[in-house]
Amino acid sequence: MTTPPSRSHGRLSMNAAAAPRELMTDRPRLASAWEARVITLFPETFPGILGASLTGRALDAGLWRLETIDLRGFGEGRHRNVDDTPAGGGAGMVLRADVVGRALDHAARGTPRSRGDWPVVYLSPRGRRFDQGMAERFSAARGITLLCGRFEGVDQRVLDAYEVEEVSLGDFVLTGGEIAAQALLDATVRLIPRVLGNEASAQEESFSDHLLEHSQYTRPALWEGREIPEILLSGHHGRIDAWRRDMAERLTKERRPDLWRAYCAAHGRDPDEDREL
Structure with missing residues (x-):
């Protein structure tokens, strides 16, 4: 299938089959800038609050980059279906392994294979609870890919195959992973050098x-x-x-x-x- 275009903030990304793959916008682009790639059914919700205050100014300055990848574009059939009924029965729908796998392949282009250098994270209520230590680990990587869940979750096979780390904001359930993704990114991006402007603030908080x-x-x-x-x-x-x-x-x-x-x-x-x- 033809890979759909992805939306980016701080740059313009074109169809992966086209050339060139990326075009510069009027925002500066630093070659070593930390990058977040977010797979979501609602790319229009980004950058959201991340576009304001310190994280927004850092985005404009090119200290970090944000790219949203529309999961719907990888769906099956004329209606671009991304989910199906759970095996074994039960309520709700589950994101399909083949659909999510194609999106993760697209998000992985040009990234390191090591999960230490580029974590791939699924925002999930059953994941390990997010904390400051995790934010520090993510900020020390070259970038991160975030998968925003919907419905009853994601087919376990794709999480296992792609070594996806499950992360939770706490013991509560949201309607989707977009709010959690923005919270995770806010906590992480502010630890990137020069974003806060006063490194002592991060050390003392x-x-x-x-x-x-x-x-x-x-x-x-x-x-x-x-x-x-x-x-x-x-x-x-x-x-x-x-x-x-x-x-x-x-x-x-x-x-x-x-x-x-x-x-x-x-x-x-x-x-x-x-x-x-």
């Missing part, structure tokens, strides 16, 4: 050391009878840092016992200690 971020304050110093903690106005940076660390530990212990245990293990501390925070 929540989860960087298994801790939630400390509480933040700004002007006015007095609002609705509530004052900024006096220590933050002292100008004593050593005491301020200690206060922030204590606050981060307190919040983590109270709200995320799982992170607290990981933090204590990393620092040789007893998570059940009665230390006053």
Whole structure:
């Protein structure tokens, strides 16, 4: 079959059978830029929120690239069917292995074979839960391919054949993978060098050391009878840092016992200690 064109942001992609395969737009294109390729039934929903704020400016600057690949174009028959009833019976529909396989082949063009250099991820509620460590791993790769699911899921055979990693945002179900894909990309892209502009921000924020971020304050110093903690106005940076660390530990212990245990293990501390925070 003729491979359908894909839509891109930060560049224009043509039909894979045509030449040249890519054309430049007025946005700069850096040869080493990190790239995301998203397979979706709704390519018009991208870049969505990724086109705004820091990620949007970085996209415009060519620090990363985003290409959407319309799954419907790889469908079967006149109506471009992409799904079928589940084997063994049951409610709903399942994305077909042959259709998804063709889309993954198209997305793989020009990418490294190593999944470490270019992960292929299916956004799935049964996947491993996405976290900051995963975002750091993805940002260190050359790029990523994301498969946005719909209906009851994807034929397991194509996930196995293409070594697709399943990733979940949490213990809840969305109608499709597009929102999850944008959240994953936002968390990942902001870790790419020069995107944030202040690398210290990424190093000091929540989860960087298994801790939630400390509480933040700004002007006015007095609002609705509530004052900024006096220590933050002292100008004593050593005491301020200690206060922030204590606050981060307190919040983590109270709200995320799982992170607290990981933090204590990393620092040789007893998570059940009665230390006053």
